[in-house]
Amino acid sequence: MKKILILGASYGSLFSTKLLMAGHSVCLVCTKPTADLINREGTIVRFPIKGREGLLDVSSKSLPGKLSASTPDTVDPAAFDLIVLGMQEAQYGAAGVRELMGRIATSRKPCLAIMNMPPLPYLRRIPGLSTDPLEVCYADPGVWKGFDPALTTLASPDPQAFRPPDQPKNVLQVGLPTNFKAARFAADEPTQLLRDLENDIEAARFDGIEIPVKLKVHDSIFVPLAKWPMLIAGNYRCIRPENMIPIRDAVHGNVDKSREVYDWVWKLCNGLGADDADMVPFDKYAKAAEGLGKPSSAARALFGGAEHIERVDCLVRRIASQRGFQFEPLDEIVSLVDERLGKNRAAH
Secondary structure (H helix, E strand, C coil): CCEEEEEECCCHHHHHHHHHHHCCEEEEEEHHHHHHHHHCCCEEEEEECCCCCCCCEHHHHHHCEEEEEEECCCCHHHCCCCCEEEECCHHHHHHHHHCCCCCHHHHHHCEECCCCCCCHHHHHCCCCCCCHHHHHHCHHHHHHHHCCHHHHEEEEEEEECCCCCCCCEEEEEEEEECHHHHHECCCCCHHHHHHHHHHHHHHHCCCCCCCCEEEEECCCCCHHHHHHHHHHHHHHHEECCHHHHHEHHHHHHCCCHHHHHHHHHHHHHHHCCCCCHHCCHHHHHHHHHHCCCCCCHHHHHHHHHCCCCCCCCHHHHHHHHHHCCCCHHHHHHHHHHHHHHHHHHHCC
């Protein structure tokens, strides 16, 4: 049994459910009211199951692993085998979390991010990429100081999940039950830990039912970049000047335009070192997007008044400019996000 610390109880509860099914021990880091609720009632994650009507509720209380929840100030990272970073990037600079990040860096424990925004120490593993000019895209780049790139990796957060608005904060619903595709660590020992967890999750069943959303560990450090074309062609194109639209409409409103955006980001990833085999073909993504009837979390946060969102749009544009590339549709996205964030900050 491994002990795993997960920062973020919303998206993190999806990954934790898979670990609990496999018999591991998980501690979720969240706010005090949410921690109290989870410690009292556990978590419920609702999965769509192929060939089955409706959703299957998987309660942490019915799983073999042990779940607890804590506030950031009470956690000792050194007591865990693996740290999973499941919060949105801007949240790592929050009071309490920032200090916990410092303790995590000092603990020298391996860290697996399941974020859209890649941690700076992970980007430092990409040969030839200069990360200093990328810091401006992060809400608080200082939280990543002290992290060892060799002990930091990223899993492409392909599974889509959301908290149903009419449910308490310990309930999560999976909209798209795809897999977490993790790049190996630079070191062998933490990579073996990931592979062991991958095998444990693969073998686990719930009442004899195979539950989707697996962990897949890859040798290529570029596999998580497969999310970037999806984010730029879908998630960020939900953002319009005055409103937001579902991911499905952003992709399928003009499929040729979406393919052009997707292919451009794909080529940028190729230029960084990714093979075509590391990426997800556009047609496969477009098919999955047909089921994404809600705007992206970035769009919902922007139009909900957020002063910070994850800026993968900014990151991709700055990486492209390092490579001497420029793309007007991406410039337009970055401008729209900048404008909306400016309005939100002026309103506070």
